[in-house]
Amino acid sequence: MGKKGKREKKGKGAEKTAAKMERKVSRRAKKEEEDLEALIAEFQSLDAKKTQVIESACPPPSPRLNGSLSAHPEKDELILFGGEYFNGQKTYLYNELYVYNIRKNSWSKVEIPNPPPRRCAHQAAVVPTAGGQLWVFGGEFASPNGEQFYHYKDLWVLHLATKTWEQIKASGGPSGRSGHRMVACKRQLIIFGGFHESARDYIYYNDVYAFNLDSFTWSKLSPSGIGPTPRSGCQMAATPEGSIIIYGGYSKQRIKKDVDKGTLHTDMFLLKAGGAGKEEDKWAWSRINPSGVKPTPRSGFSVAVGPSNRSLLFGGVHDEEEEESIEGDFFNDIYFYDIGKNRWFPGQLKGPKSEKRKRRRGRQAEADGALEEEMEKKPPQGPVEIVKEVVAEDGTVMTIKQVISGPAEEKERSESEEEDGAVGQQVEPCPRSNAMLAVKHGVLYVYGGMFEVGDRQFTLSDLYSIDLHKMEEWKVLVEMDPKAQEWLEESESDEEDDDTEGAEGGEEEEESSEEESEDEGGEEQHPSVQPAEKLVDYLSRTEQYWIELARKNMGPEAKEKKVVKVAHAMAKTVYEDSV
Numbered sequence: 001m002g003k004k005g006k007r008e009k010k011g012k013g014a015e016k017t018a019a020k021m022e023r024k025v026s027r028r029a030k031k032e033e034e035d036l037e038a039l040i041a042e043f044q045s046l047d048a049k050k051t052q053v054i055e056s057a058c059p060p061p062s063p064r065l066n067g068s069l070s071a072h073p074e075k076d077e078l079i080l081f082g083g084e085y086f087n088g089q090k091t092y093l094y095n096e097l098y099v100y101n102i103r104k105n106s107w108s109k110v111e112i113p114n115p116p117p118r119r120c121a122h123q124a125a126v127v128p129t130a131g132g133q134l135w136v137f138g139g140e141f142a143s144p145n146g147e148q149f150y151h152y153k154d155l156w157v158l159h160l161a162t163k164t165w166e167q168i169k170a171s172g173g174p175s176g177r178s179g180h181r182m183v184a185c186k187r188q189l190i191i192f193g194g195f196h197e198s199a200r201d202y203i204y205y206n207d208v209y210a211f212n213l214d215s216f217t218w219s220k221l222s223p224s225g226i227g228p229t230p231r232s233g234c235q236m237a238a239t240p241e242g243s244i245i246i247y248g249g250y251s252k253q254r255i256k257k258d259v260d261k262g263t264l265h266t267d268m269f270l271l272k273a274g275g276a277g278k279e280e281d282k283w284a285w286s287r288i289n290p291s292g293v294k295p296t297p298r299s300g301f302s303v304a305v306g307p308s309n310r311s312l313l314f315g316g317v318h319d320e321e322e323e324e325s326i327e328g329d330f331f332n333d334i335y336f337y338d339i340g341k342n343r344w345f346p347g348q349l350k351g352p353k354s355e356k357r358k359r360r361r362g363r364q365a366e367a368d369g370a371l372e373e374e375m376e377k378k379p380p381q382g383p384v385e386i387v388k389e390v391v392a393e394d395g396t397v398m399t400i401k402q403v404i405s406g407p408a409e410e411k412e413r414s415e416s417e418e419e420d421g422a423v424g425q426q427v428e429p430c431p432r433s434n435a436m437l438a439v440k441h442g443v444l445y446v447y448g449g450m451f452e453v454g455d456r457q458f459t460l461s462d463l464y465s466i467d468l469h470k471m472e473e474w475k476v477l478v479e480m481d482p483k484a485q486e487w488l489e490e491s492e493s494d495e496e497d498d499d500t501e502g503a504e505g506g507e508e509e510e511e512s513s514e515e516e517s518e519d520e521g522g523e524e525q526h527p528s529v530q531p532a533e534k535l536v537d538y539l540s541r542t543e544q545y546w547i548e549l550a551r552k553n554m555g556p557e558a559k560e561k562k563v564v565k566v567a568h569a570m571a572k573t574v575y576e577d578s579v
Contacts, residue, residue, distance in 0.1 A: 036150040040117045040141055047095070047115055053163045054111040060478045061098045061107065063459035063485065065450045068124035069436035072160060073132045076102040078438050078445055079160075081136065084120035085459050088488040091146040093118035097158075100463070102440060105477055115165050116156045117141065121178035125189055127213065131161025135189055137211075140178035140197075151176035151196050155211065172218040174209045179232030179250075186242045186273075187213045193249065195232045204230035204251040208271065208283070227285035228269050235303045237311035239339050244271035245288070245311065247337070250299035262319065264297040292344040295335040300433030302449070306468045307442040310336045312347070314446060317433040320560075327560060329544055330431035330451045334444075351426070352473045428474045429464045430482075442469045445477075453539055454568060458482040539571050546571045 067083025078100040085092040095118040097110045122139025126132065135157050141150040153176040155168045174180070180194025189211040195204045206228050208221040228234070234249030246269045252262040268290060274282035295301070301316030313335045317328040334347030429435075435449030446464045450457055463478035539546075546567035554563055 033150045036141060036143060036148055039143070040150065044117055047117075048113075050111055050113045052113065055099075055108055055163075058098070058107050058109040060461055060463065061096070061448075063461040063480070063482075064094060064120075064448050065434040065436075065459055066120040067094070067436050067448070068122060068136070069438040069445065069447050070124050070126045070134055071438045071440040072099075073126055073128040074160075075132075076440065078102065078440065078447075079124075079126075079134060079158075080436065080447065081124060081134070081158075082116075082119050082122055082139065083436075083448070084142070086146065086457055087486055088456070090144045091142045092144075093120055093141055095119065100445075102443075110163065112158075112163055112165055116154065116167070117152070119152055122152070123180060123182035123191070125182050125184040127184050129213070130159065132159075134158040134160060135182075135184070137182055137189070137191060138174070138177050138180055138194065147199060149197050149199075151178055153177070168216060170211070170216055170218050172220070173211070174207065174218075175205075177205060180205070181234055181236035181246075183236050183238045183244065184213075185238035185244065189213065190236075190238070190244055190271075192236055192244070192246060192271075193228070193231050193234060195230075195251075202252070204232060206230040221283050223271060223283040223285045225285035226287070227271070228267065229265070231265050233299055233301075234265070235301070235311065235313055235337075237303070237305055237337075237339070240309065242273050244273075245269070245337070245339065246271065247313075248295070248298075248301070262299075264299055264318070266294065266297050288342065290337065290342045290344050292338075293335075293346055294344045295333075295346075296331075298331060301331075302435045302437045302446070304437040304439045304444060306336065306439050306444065309339045311339065312336050312437075312439075312444070312468075314437055314444075315429075315432050315435055315449065317451075327547070327564065328433075328452060330433060332429050332431040347471060349426070349428075349474075350470070350472050426473065427464075427476055429462070430460075432460060435460070439468070443467050447478075451482075453543060454564065456487050458485060539568065542571060543567065 061080060062085065064083030064085050068079075068081050070079045070081075071077075072079060080098040080100065081095070083094050085094075095115050097112060097115065099108050099110055100106075101108070116136055119139035119141055122136055124134055124136050126134050135155070137155050138152050140152065142148065153174060155170070155173065157166050157168060158164070159166065174191055174194075175196065177194035177196050180191055182189055182191045184190075191209045191211070192207075193205050195202055197203075208223065208227075210219050210221055211217070212219070228246050228249070229251065231249030231251045235245075235247040237245045239245065248267075249265045250262060251265065252260045255261045268288040270286050270288050272284050272286065274284065295313055295316075296318065298316035298318045302314045304312055304314075306312045315331050315333070317330045319328045335344060336347055337344050429446050430451065432449035432451045436447045438445045438447075444466050448460045448462070450459045452458070460480055460482060461478070462476070462480040465475045465477055466473070547563060550563050550567040550570060551558065554566065
């Protein structure tokens with residue numbers, strides 16, 4: 001009795017602390033949000049001038065992350081909404097609606113009157129009602145300088161059959177947030193977690209809300225049991241029985257003034273509905289201990305529901321956080337969670353079936369063939385060792401060794417590819433976080449996202465697909481060269497009067513970006529720009545190797561920024577000598 005009373009008291013104390021923090025964040029955020037509300041209202045007045053639906057063929061959408069990609073419930077189409085883009089100086093937010101035709105491999109832009117305001121980090125869920133509905137909740141709007149945030153708490157539905165947006169105004173819903181998760185489950189939308197951030201404070205949530213798709217009413221669930229701690233960006237999936245599965249996520253807490261510590265969660269929970277699952281007291285949390293191989297710790301991963309009662313996780317980033325900087329390892333792997341068996345396992349590519357490869361192998365055993373194919377997919381490990389002395393910008397002298405591909409090996413690979421009839425190297429999406437996923441007919445589609453090299457962010461607009469039934473190979477549907485993307489250093493920013501234009505996004509931004517890139521190229525472009533671009537690509541693939549090598553040589557007491565600087569100098573020296 002005594003222990004139970006202490007636990008209850010502790011639980012109530014935590015609730016009071018969370019409520020106090022939420023009020024504090026709310027007060028400080030109010031002023032920021034009032035400033036941004038005026039900007040949002042200005043954009044909405046521009047959207048209000050649209051009076052008719054206009055659907056037109058268009059090139060693939062511009063680079064972005066943190067948007068939503070959803071499969072149409074009745075057509076072979078994917079629906080892309082919202083997202084954000086950062087060019088080094090400004091943050092661009094979008095509320096454009098794009099439709100990707102799977103059969104034709106073509107994009108169209110659909111302009112619909114009175115859409116939701118521009119946003120990113122929202123959630124979207126599709127239900128098959130009345131020809132299909134796309135439900136959108138929450139998300140955030142950022143000032144062009146990325147220092148102020150407005151968190152939405154609005155709920156919208158796009159009626160796919162009539163191509164009309166409708167805002168659903170119902171009281172009792174979640175507070176404004178982004179990074180939350182939302183799934184459709186037995187005529188309800190279930191929302192969990194997320195965060196709210198102002199310039200100085202932030203708060204993470206672990207509350208659960210349900211929106212009834214028949215009565216259009218909100219209810220806050222009060223599950224029994226011990227549930228997940230507050231977090232954002234987790235994996236959330238509905239089971240066929242109407243329960244909810246939560247895995248992982250990210251949160252941070254302040255450990256001292258102006259110093260935050262992030263946590264990558266790897267725990268897993270089941271939110272089970274009793275009876276019809278509509279009564280607040282019928283829900284219960286329980287901890288899950290799955291078998292198999294769990295994903296490595298990460299944040300910024302993307303999620304989808306695949307065939308055969310499996311949810312999946314793609315990509316993400318593992319950040320090494322220091323007080324002065326953050327360095328991240330990005331991923332492009334797939335992990336499956338079998339809901340029925342409560343088991344994780346990594347997605348393994350089997351490789352394309354090629355008759356010419358089979359002829360070349362002759363009558364090798366199937367196991368040997370699989371091993372050979374696996375080796376072909378791995379980056380070549382060359383036999384040439386290079387020893388170099390590298391001098392970094394600060395005068396640090398490093399002696400380094402690197403093993404790179406030799407000319408003989410490259411020739412052998414070329415001859416092998418010719419023999420295969422130009423089978424080509426196995427393609428796959430580059431490592432990334434915050435990509436957009438959708439599954440249609442058992443095929444996974446991956447669009448956009450971002451990765452970082454040093455202080456530079458690369459935002460993507462490529463589109464890949466893979467058949468989840470076969471797991472043979474990735475297919476490139478839309479290509480992109482991230483190295484050609486505009487990036488403006490912070491020191492170059494001297495204009496503030498065009499903030500509104502920057503926040504607006506759209507075609508104007510893309511055109512001006514291209515013009516600026518051309519102008520800069522005319523004045524400053526080095527004659528060897530192609531090797532420079534290849535250097536960026538080389539660095540993006542091998543950066544972690546060089547950082548580890550530099551750290552090993554410099555010792556554990558070396559500051560992270562200096563380690564990274566030396567690593568980049570080492571990589572550049574070896575690369576330039578090799579070409």
